[in-house]
Amino acid sequence: MTTTAERSTERTYDFADLPWLMGLMTGDEKHGPAATSTLDVLWVLYDRVLRVEPGQMEDPTRDRFLLSKGHGPMAYYAVLAAKGFVPVDWLPGFGLYDSPLGHHPDRVLVPGAEIGSGSLGHGLPIAVGTALGLRAQGRVDPAVWVLIGDAELDEGSNHEAIAYAGPAGLDRLHTVVIDNSSASHALPGGIAARFEAAGWSAETADGRDHEALYAAFTAPHPGRPRVVVARVAPKNA
C-alpha cells in the first residue's frame, strides 16, 4: 500500500508505468485486447503531440482528442491518470457504481474526455463538427484528433464523415485508425486507400513504434485531413 500512496502523489509517470496503472483496473477482461491495442498510440499522442493539459478543458485553444473507440478504455484511463487528468486512485474503482470510470467513458464524468463513447461510429462525425466549429470561429491552431478501430470503420456514419471531410478540406482533423485486423469483411491493406480516395493525407505505421507514430502524427498535410493507420498485432493472433 505504501507504493500506491507514493505513486498517487506528486510523481510523474512514463510509458513504463502504464501496465501498472492498467493493472489497477479489473472487470473488463473481454475488452483487454481492445485496450492494449491503443496503448502506444495514446501515449505518443498525450506525451508528445497533443497540446492539452489538465485543467485546460475549458480553454478553447486546446487540442481536442476524441476517443471514439470507447470500449476497452483502460489504456485511455491509464494515460489520463499518468498525465494528471484523473486521479490514480480512481482506477481501482473501474466500472463500480460510484466510479466516474465506466467500461465506456462518459465526458460528463471523466475530466479530460472530450466525448462519451461506446457505441461505434460516433466520434469521427462529431470530430468533423468540432473541426468545423473551430474553423468557423477562426481558431486555426487547435488540432482535432479522433481515434477509431478498424472494425469501427464498418459503420456507415464513418464513411459519411470520411467522404465529407476530404472535399471540405478539414486540415485540422486527424484520425488514427487502430488496425488490429478485427473487421470481419475487410479490404486487406485498404484502410489508408479508403481515406485517400476521399482526399485525405494517409500513412500506415507500426502501431508499437513510438518514433514511427510520432513522425506519422506530425507530418505536414496542407489542405487535407490526415489519417494514420496504426497497425498492431491481430486481435485474435
Place this chain on the structure above:
Amino acid sequence: MDTMRDRFAPVLTRLLDEDPRVAVVLAEIGRDGFTEAMLRHPERVINVGIREQLLVGAGAGLALTGMRPVVHTFASFLVERPFEQVKLDLGHQDVGAVLVSAAASFDWPAGGYTHMAPGDVALLDTLDGWTVHVPGHPDEAETLLRHAVGAGESKDDKVYVRLSVQSNERALAVDGKRFLTVREGRRGVVVAVGPMLDAVVAATEGLDVTVLYATTVRPFDSAALRRATEGMTGSDGAGADVVLVEPCLAGTSTAAANDALVDVPHRVLGLGVGRRELRRYGQVEEHVAAHGLDAASLRERIGGFLGAGAGA
C-alpha cells in the same frame, strides 16, 4: 400564404447575420434558401450532402466548440434515421442543438410513407430534456424559431421545431412556453396542438368546453391543463374530461396530460394521426380526413367522448 418552411431560411439568415455563434447544418434539403447566406457566412452554413448521421454528429461537434447549431432536414431523416445520433451525440454528450424539421406527418402525401414522420415527437419523448415547438402558423414558426435559436433558450438547450404545411388561418401570440386559452367552458378541455386549432375551434362550436392552444408541447404546460380542469365535472359526474388533438401520432401527449392530472380523476382521449400505414397518396386534406382530423370528424369524436351534457 407562405408556409412555415418558407420562413425557415430567411429567419435563419437574419440570425446568422446577428449572432456569430449560429451555424446552420444541412443535408442537401433546403439548401437553395441559403444561397445568399452561404456567400456571406461560408463557414457557418454547412451542407454535408446526403449524410444524415453526419448531419447530427457534426451538429454536436459544432456545439462542443460553443456554437449554436441549427440542424435541418425532413422529419423522417432528422429524427428517425439518425435517432442514435440524436440520443448520444446530443443527449449523452450533454450539448444542445436546434433541430428543425419539415415534411412532418403527411405534408407531402404524394411522396408516400417514406417521407412521412407522424411519430417524430413521440420518438423524442423517449429522450430527456427536449423542448418541442409545434407552431400552427408561419408567423408563430418565425417567433418560435427565434426563441429556439437564441432569444428564449440557453445555448445548451435541445430544441425541436416541427414545421408543417398544415396551418391555421391566423397566428396567435405564442411565447415558446405556455398554452393559450382560446375559449372557456365547463364540461371538458380540448387541447389543440399547432395546426389543429382551426379544426378544433370549428368542431367545438356550441360545445361547453375550454379550448387550449399548445404550440410548445414539451415541456407540457401542466399548470395550464390543471387550471383549465379545476372544478370540472366530467360526463360521468366526477373528474375532468380532456381531449388532445395533435397533428402527429395519436396519443403522443396522452402520458403528459395524465401526468399533469395525476392526482385528479380524469379521462383522456388522444386524437391524432393513426398508427396504421394508409398506403394512400393524394392531398393533405384527404389524409386529414382519413385520420379523422377534419372538423366534422373531430366534432363527432369529441362529442361522443364528452357525452350529451357537453352541449349542442
